[in-house]
Amino acid sequence: MSRGIKAFGPALFSRLHLGWLFLFFSAAPAFSLTPMEWFNSLVAGSDDPGFRDGPFYRAQFDHPAGLALDAAGGRLFVADANNHRIRVVYLNEQNRVETLAGTGQPLETDGPLEKASFGMPTALAWIPPDRLAVYDDGSRRLRMVDLGKKAVTTLGVDNKGQAVTVGALWSLVYRAQDDSLYFSLPAAHSIQKLDLKTQTFSTLLANEERLPAPKALCAVGNKLYAADQDGSAIYEVGLDTAAQQPPLAKVGKGRQVLALAESNGLLYALQAGDEPLAQVAPAYRPVSLATAWGLLLENQNPGAPPFFQLNAFQQAGLASSPLEPGKLFIAGHGVNQIVSVKDYHFDTTWGARSVTEMGVLSDFTYPEAKPPKTFRILVVGNSRAITAPVLVPGAGEKGSRVDAGAQGELSLRTNTFPKQLEFLLNEKASLEGVDRHFEVLTLAHPGQPTHFFAYYEVPVIARKYDADLVFILVSPLKEQDYAEYFLRPLTPEGIPSPTIDPEFLLKPFSKRIPDGAPRRFFEHCRQQGLIQVQDSGAVGFPFFDGLLRAADRETRDGLIELTGRPLGLLARKMEGTKNAGGAAVKFFLCYTPAFDNGSAPLADYESFWVDLCAREKIDLLDLTDPYTALETSFYPASEACCHNHYTAYGNYLIATLLSYYLPEKKWIPFEPAQNRGERTP
DSSP states (O other), X not given: OOOSEEOOOHHHHHHHHHHHHHHHHOOXXXXXXXXXXXXXXXXXXXXXXXXXXXXXXXXXXXXXXXXXXXXXXXXXXXXXXXXXXXXXXXTTTTTXXXXXXXXXXXXXXXXXXXXXXXXXXXXXXXXXXXXXXEEETTTTEEEEEETTTTEEEEOOBOTTSOBOOXXXXXXXXXXXXXXXXXXXXXXXXXXXXXXXXXXXXXXXEESXXXXXSEEEEEEETTEEEEEESSOOEEEEEOOSOOOSSOOEEEEEEOSSEEEEEEETTEEEEEESSSOOEEEEESSOXXXXXXXXXXXXXXXXXXXXXXXXXXXXTOOOEEEEOSSSTTEEEEEOSSSSEEEEEEOSOTTTTOSOOOOOOTTSOSSSOOOSSOOTTEEEEEEEESGGGTOOOOXXXXXXXXXXXXXXXXXXXTOOGGGSHHHHHHHHHHHHHHHTTOOOEEEEEEEEOTTSOHHHHHXXXXXXXXXXXXXXXXXXXXXXXXXXXXXXXXXXXXXXXXXXXXXXXXXXXXXXXXXXXXXXXXXXXXXXHHHTTSSEEOTTSOEXXXXXXXXXXXXXXXXXXXXXXXXXXXXXXXXXXXHTXXXXXXXXXXXXXXXXXXXXXXXXXHHHHHHHHHHHXXXXXXXXXXXXXXXXXXXXXXXXXXXXXXXXXXXXXXXHHHHHHHHHHHHHTTSSOOOOOOOOOOBOO
């Protein structure tokens, strides 16, 4: 195992500056793109209408409408309305698109999948284990695609053997408890039911004044939810009753709801108007989507076209992933694409606020369960890991503050280096044909010694979120980084306790000096005049940088020993930690220069971390040289005052360096998929 790795060399420049030229101008290699996976991503399709199967980025749809997922979450079925076809996106095969059934002619012909035809299909419902219900708007009939028998049939025939038309159907769902399809007919003011066993239709609800024009439906387990075409209330419709009109219970509200889907116990809706995606039950909350640029995707933004643009008469598809809570698939949003979005509560955790609760991510609400084909990275640090201030208007004027973002309102979480790293790794994986996705989670406590809280929290968080790699961003230290040994009782491992003990603090200071390394360090510093003990018993602990700048060798070694002890213990603990797949969790420290007013020379800090990691046998990724080489081009990389946080541009620089070195050192898996020769530039 190598220690104190210097992350710099000509290869960095060849990759960063020549890689794009090679990609775009070399005709030798073939593209082998994989789907981008981030907070909002293309699943398949393009802006232009058309028909084409194949790779997700070459596939074409013409007004895709209804969506349905199989129970395993690997196949996304699409009602491709104007192409008169049922298409399938193979999510486990890099979103390859294939036509499942339909000749492209607007007919209603039953038979084998390759010969069957549809007339403008708009709604779908998955029926486990291997069937798909389809509504044909052209014929106003319900159809069944049987994947086991590889055939299409018409549902609901009368006693003369004639297919029954159902009217202008909007939403179609399946309920396993009674093996029935439920569908809404807004113009007929009703919700109808088709019993698949008997092939008979019945009316569930009609002319209900609270649901005069039922439109969007959603079946969740044994429950059926419905939204009216014009009203705002969302109702649970009682099904297990003999009453002529089933009871309705209001569970939420929406605004011109077009489609409903459930994820992680929450009910989501696609809506017409300026709030196209919202959580509608148990409480109403517009869903704001994140961008890589620190902005929220909201339709009220006058500087950008709407991400979603729906009207009240536009058929739309909404489906939730059974594998990833908060991940939704959307079709019919104004372009001929299927996209995925994630609701990780970007709006409620957007500002740079202090996070003090122990054992909780300082991040968006990532689900605990790791999605398939995902490599998770846990970044640990102080405020530098969750703060990314930007320059503000008028920054050059007298009295203005370049660092205003440090106060929170301008420091956006997607501008931090963990979020930028997540974006860059997924972008790189897509362009290089790597069939793997990356999530970068953050654990940070502003103003707290990272190496102390990390020892207690990192193993818990790493197991909880099934992390594959953990690293700590280390930077210039403060007096707490060694003073905690004299302010908290020590654990049996010889490091400060994670909690404050008031009774311990009431003891005379002489009684709070632990034996061993802390006492040796304290006595030496007092003899050197570096630590002052007043007559009252109060102790003045100098800043860490002051000790490092003025210290002799023994003082420096003492700082390394006290700082390194919890990190070494954590490293040993992580060596025995495995993820859910049985692989060892990689652990290292990452050092980047961070100027701090009054600090010791940066070279002293760099050598401090190099020596500490050598002593404790911890891998170190030292970014000093590449950061120095590129810092001027990323100016301003840090704030002008306060805690000298990295700016959004400094965060991007760190993320760029990490996105290069982590795959380069093989600390993350980044093997390109087999060259499929799909397209040559």
